[in-house]
Amino acid sequence: MKKLLAILGLLIITSLANAATVKYFQPPLEKDIPDNDFGKMVKAGRDVFMDTQTHAKPYVGNTLNCVNCHLDAGRLVNSAPLWGAYGMYPAYRAKTKKVDSIENRMQGCFMYSMNGKAPEAESEVMKNLVVYMYWMSTGVPVGKNLPGRVYLDLKKPKREPSWDEGEKVYQANCMICHGSDGNGQYVNGKTVFPPLWGKNSFNWGAGMHRINTAAGFIKANMPLGQGMKLSDQEAWDVAYYINSHERPKDPRQKGSIDEAKKDLHDENCSYGKEIHGEKLGAM
Ligand code: HEC
Ligand code: HEC
Structure with a gap:
């Protein structure tokens, strides 16, 4: 019996140790x-x-x-x-x-x-x-790229991200909080659920407009409290969907949208593309 308990104890300890293989930095708490x-x-x-x-x-x-x-x-x-x-x-x-x-x-x-x-x-x-x-950052080393920095680096899945698939993921997992129009929800003028597209959202110069960046954020953090629920493909599809809607202009744009697309944007975004009859970037 004693021996069995010892083995059990060991098993629990090893599984805990495995779960904690990635040691993240522990920032101080509010009360500190x-x-x-x-x-x-x-x-x-x-x-x-x-x-x-x-x-x-x-x-x-x-x-x-x-x-x-x-x-x-x-x-x-x-x-x-x-x-x-x-x-x-x-x-x-x-x-x-x-x-x-x-x-x-x-x-x-x-x-x-x-x-x-x-x-x-x-x-x-x-x-x-x-x-x-x-x-x-109390106790953080200078110049060290710590685990957990920025967002998950989620590789592009095999199938090209799709608007239709993204819309399905959005309706099933996101719409309840972020709204059918992507504008989020507000109580007494305070943002409760933030907007994902449209005039109240981040603009076309923001890191989050990049489909890879948004997919990494979404995979780890959304739906809120259920990170890692979506497959990589679903995260890319829904990131493509939200980032293929209109949002405020890229403030760096000087000439035409096409010029700004060439100079400032890469293949990981929908800026300047015509999607559902709308050339994105003109809002
Ligand atoms: C239960 C409500 C809820 C659900 C469901 C949900 N979110 Fe969120 N989302 C939030 C909240 C709240 C924040 C802001 C978090 C904070 O301020 O702590 C947020 C933040 C975000 C942000 C970053 C801020 C912004 O407005 O751009 C993105 C992108 C996002 N969610 C995408 C999604 C996607 C995609 C889904 C579906 C897969 C989803 N969310 C599902 C509540 C939700
Ligand atoms: C719409 C989402 C969004 C909002 C709102 C936002 N950020 Fe960011 N922030 C990002 C993204 C995306 C990155 C780039 C992450 C990457 O490099 O992959 C970033 C990067 C950063 C970084 C650098 C992170 C690093 O490790 O290099 C800092 C610091 C930062 N933001 C501070 C702020 C502050 C302060 C505010 C409010 C004034 C703010 N952010 C609002 C999305 C946002």
Whole structure:
């Protein structure tokens, strides 16, 4: 009997150890925010991140909040956690063709993901965000690409992503929260379920408009609370579907849509394509 129990115990320990083979960084908890002037800035940064609509209004042009794509207050693995980013900047980025500071990186999310305008590096909003990120990254090594950073890198499945299949996945798994028109749901003007397309969503310059990026986010995180439920094919199909609807213009566009498509976009997106009689990018 004793022997059996020992074997059982060993089995449980080994399965726990297996489940924990990927060791993710553990960021500090809300309750660890220090009760001093530094802590006040951490909390102010958290407020911007959680309720960008209220705390950074002049810089926001849609109905999203940072936390809508960086879940659990910027903590969650495979949801572009803040602690995964902090130690990786300054960094050269192909998108900007220069070395971006951490402020520059966040300015990007304001201009594209939030369809707004960039707060100056010295602005209160940006300073508070940087302090929040710094605190969240307590103990993170500099220059180390930690597991769980950004979104899942989901390889393109065998079959080309399809609008019709994506629509089916959307209706069965997403519509209840994000709405039949993709505009999300609001209570007293507050975003409860964020928009996925249309005038209130991220614009054509945002990382999330890329089908591969959206598929990786969706696979790990959606339907909310049921990450990893969809197959890779379903995640790609539904990412293709939501990202083949109109959304705010790419602010980097100078000439025609075709020129912007050639200069700024690649094959992983529907920008500039004619889908269901609509040439995307003109909204
Ligand atoms: C519509 C979704 C969306 C919203 C809203 C959004 N982001 Fe992002 N964010 C992204 C995507 C996509 C990336 C790029 C991930 C990648 O590189 O694959 C990103 C990247 C980042 C990074 C760099 C991550 C890294 O590891 O390099 C930071 C920092 C960041 N966002 C901060 C913010 C802040 C601050 C806000 C609010 C002002 C915000 N984001 C709003 C989608 C969003
Ligand atoms: C139970 C409600 C619910 C369901 C079902 C759901 N989502 Fe979400 N989704 C949310 C919420 C809430 C957020 C924002 C999370 C946060 O702020 O913590 C979100 C965020 C998102 C985002 C990033 C923010 C944005 O607006 O672009 C995308 C993309 C997304 N969901 C896609 C999907 C897809 C695709 C499905 C179906 C496979 C789906 N969701 C199913 C509730 C849901």
